[in-house]
Each structure stands twice: as C-alpha cells, then as structure tokens.
C-alpha cells in the first residue's frame with residue numbers, strides 16, 4: 001500500500017457521546033483500492049467509527065480528510081461528501097414505502113439530479129449483477145433479509161462512491177443468507193473498490209481484507225495484514241479476542 | 249296501515265328538511281375536521297419536541313380534552329362563554345370550537361404517534377445517500393407518516409361526525425333535531441313514524457360515514473407494509 005494515493009485520512013479522532021470517550025485518538029489512512037476490515041469486541045466503537053466518517057456522528061476533536069480535503073469542519077457540505085462515502089447498515093434500512101427500483105433511484109434522481117432513463121438503466125445493470133433484476137418492482141417486505149441487503153448495497157453503489165462503508169451487514173441475517181451478501185462484497189473487492197468493512201465473519205475478513213484493524217476499547221490496538229494478524233497476532237488483547245472466537 | 253310510517257317521510261317537505269339537517273351536521277363536521285387536521289398536524293409536531301415545558305402543556309391539554317365528556321365541553325363553551333364573557337356564540341360556532349378543540353387534541357396525538365414510529369435509521373439511511381434534511385422529510389418521512397396516519401385520521405373523522413348529534417342539546421337544529429320535530433308534528437296522525445324517521449336518519453349517517461371508512465380500509469390495504 002505504501003506510496004499509493006490516500007483516499008481517507010483520519011487523524012487523532014476523538015469521539016464522546018457524553019459519557020466517556022468511545023474513540024480515543026484513532027489515526028488511520030485508507031488508500032485507494034484498499035479493503036480495510038475492522039474487527040473488535042462488541043461495543044468497542046466500530047459502528048461509531050464508521051458513522052464519524054460520513055458525518056452521522058459529530059466528533060469532539062481530530063480531523064478527517066477525504067481526497068486531501070478536511071471534511072470534519074462545521075462548513076462541510078455533508079450531502080456532497082456522503083455521495084462519495086457510501087454506507088450500508090446492519091439493519092435492513094430500505095424505504096418500506098418504495099419499490100426496489102425506487103429505493104435505488106432516489107439518490108441518483110434527487111441528489112445527483114440524473115436523468116431518469118439513464119439512472120434506471122444503471123440500476124437495472126446493478127440489480128442484474130446481484131441477481132435481483134426480477135425483484136425490481138417488489139416492495140422491501142416481499143424480499144428476504146439477504147435480498148434486502150443486496151438491494152441496499154446496490155443503492156449505495158449507484159451513487160458511484162469513492163469508498164464504501166459496511167457496518168456488520170450480515171449480522172442480522174439468517175445463516176443461509178450470509179453467503180450471498182458476502183459474495184457481492186468479495187466481488188466488489190476484486191474490482192478494486194475501496195471499502196471499510198466491519199464484520200464478525202472471520203473467514204470472510206481473512207479472504208477479503210488487505211489490512212485488518214483491531215479495535216478495542218475505542219483504540220486501534222493492532223493493524224496488520226490478514227495472514228499476519230490471524231496467525232501471529234502481536235498484542236495480548238488481539239490474541240484474547242481471537243481466542244474467544246474459536247472453540248478449541 | 250303498516251306503510252303509513254314511511255309516508256311521513258314524503259309528506260310536505262319533510263325529506264328535504266331532513267337533508268337540510270344533515271347538511272348542518274356535515275358542515276359542522278367538515279369545518280371541525282378540516283381545522284383539526286391543520287391544528288393537529290402542528291400540535292403533533294410540537295409534541296415531538298423534547299422541551300419539558302412544551303411536553304407538559306400539551307399533555308395537560310390532551311388529558312383535559314379527553315377526560316371531559318364532549319357534552320360538558322359543549323355546555324361550557326355555549327353557556328359558559330355567554331354567561332361569563334358576554335360572548336353571544338351561536339350553537340353552531342360553539343360546536344365548531346368544541347369539536348376542533350377535541351379533534352386537534354386527538355389528531356395531535358395521532359400525528360405524534362405516527363412521527364415517532366418512524367425508525368431513526370430511516371432518517372439516517374436517507375442522510376447517508378446525501379439527501380438534504382428537507383428531502384428526507386419529503387421523500388421518506390412524510391410519506392410513511394401519512395400512510396400510518398390516514399386510516400386513523402379517517403376513523404377520528406367518522407367519530408366526530410357521529411358525535412355531532414350531541415349539538416341538539418345546545419339548540420342546533422341538525423338532522424336528529426329535524427327528525428324529532430317531524431315525529432312530534434305527526435305524533436297523533438302517524439304514531440309509528442318514529443321508526444321510519446330514525447331509520448332514515450340512521451341511513452343518512454351511514455351514507456356520510458360509510459364511504460369514508462371504506463376509503464380508510466382501502467388505503468390500509470394498499471399501503472400495508
């Protein structure tokens with residue numbers, strides 16, 4: 001990754017919800033085309049970290065830069081920044097009153113003011129890719145959890161973001177649906193998309209990541225290549241965390 | 249002589265008079281429901297504010313209106329306002345005031361409920377797409393709120409139409425009062441007219457309320473999700 005263009009730079013990020021620090025001095029660079037997987041125990045601040053990156057949470061101090069420009073500024077136009085930073089959440093957050101296609105088209109039509117025909121064609125191509133073209137006119141309630149998450153990914157993708165954030169997108173799914181969603185993300189990684197992924201699927205993390213970031217207690221405790229991290233973690237905390245995930 | 253009763257309905261201008269009474273009912277209901285929707289939307293939005301004073305005041309208002317029987321409110325406004333403030337409110341105006349106060353309270357509570365029932369992640373996933381706050385409300389929050397609200401609001405409206413029958417008691421000549429007058433006038437000639445006349449009143453209420461509640465059912469079916 002050395003020498004490659006930095007897409008997102010996070011410097012000394014502090015986040016506090018008002019009852020103690022949740023993120024303590026987190027610094028991290030994400031390079032173009034990199035897949036960063038964020039792991040750590042529940043409550044360690046992973047979601048908070050992602051939410052700070054697209055302005056859903058206010059930070060107390062520190063700085064985030066996107067393409068070299070500071071985005072943690074009171075003057076930040078978040079609606080512009082968010083078009084470049086796509087996000088998919090854990091809960092199925094499609095808009096229930098809209099069909100699949102209208103969910104997907106909302107951003108391109110209302111935010112990017114694209115032409116309807118053109119946007120629709122793109123949406124159909126993306127749906128085709130995730131195997132859901134036949135669900136185009138269905139309502140979210142008619143879809144399975146895995147299908148909803150794939151639509152949510154398409155809805156983020158169609159904005160052509162520079163980076164995609166995934167917050168435990170398979171955590172609420174039935175086990176048999178996890179794979180279909182992970183496959184889409186693996187596919188995106190292969191194409192060179194820049195992604196930050198929070199997940200509890202360790203095999204997937206190992207397969208998809210260029211770099212693993214281990215977060216614990218709001219701090220970056222360890223940062224390493226996946227092979228390195230999973231076979232020879234350097235810190236005691238990372239070892240303990242990995243131990244809790246295995247049954248031996 | 250079984251058919252005598254129904255003939256009363258068509259004697260003179262009786263049926264027209266009943267329709268006239270129905271119009272008073274419908275007019276008072278329409279104005280009250282219309283005002284209640286406007287004020288109720290405002291009240292409902294105010295009720296979602298976190299301010300404790302606002303919360304307390306709206307709560308008191310809501311409880312007061314709910315605890316008081318509508319009839320007591322009607323007397324309070326109609327006789328009370330006249331006696332205490334020397335305001336000469338007509339029965340119809342008093343009725344509109346009372347039903348609007350009541351409708352606003354109920355409607356406000358429905359609006360509040362519908363607004364807070366929209367999960368937070370609906371706002372957030374809109375924001376994450378780059379939508380502005382205004383657009384999030386327009387395309388995501390308001391449509392979902394209306395879908396939840398409409399059947400409930402229509403139900404409230406039909407309840408309001410039915411409750412207007414109370415205004416007989418403050419001297420407004422609405423459909424029920426006209427019916428009574430017709431029955432009284434024919435008490436000796438056609439003693440069994442009551443069944444027919446009240447039956448007709450029942451039917452008139454029905455044709456006002458039924459389409460409205462059908463509409464509510466259809467919307468609910470169409471929008472269920």
Ligand SMILES: Nc1ncnc2c1ncn2[C@@H]1O[C@H](COP(=O)(O)OP(=O)(O)O)[C@@H](O)[C@H]1O
Pocket residue numbers: 017022040041042043044045046047048049
């Ligand atoms: N909106 C909030 N208000 C207050 N505390 C919060 C809020 N969101 C998260 N927290 C707290 O911040 C910490 C980190 O939460 P989170 O980022 O969701 O962790 P993770 O995603 O790693 O499980 C937790 O202790 C959680 O209780």
Ligand SMILES: [Mg+2]
Pocket residue numbers: 046047048167168
């Ligand atoms: Mg989380």
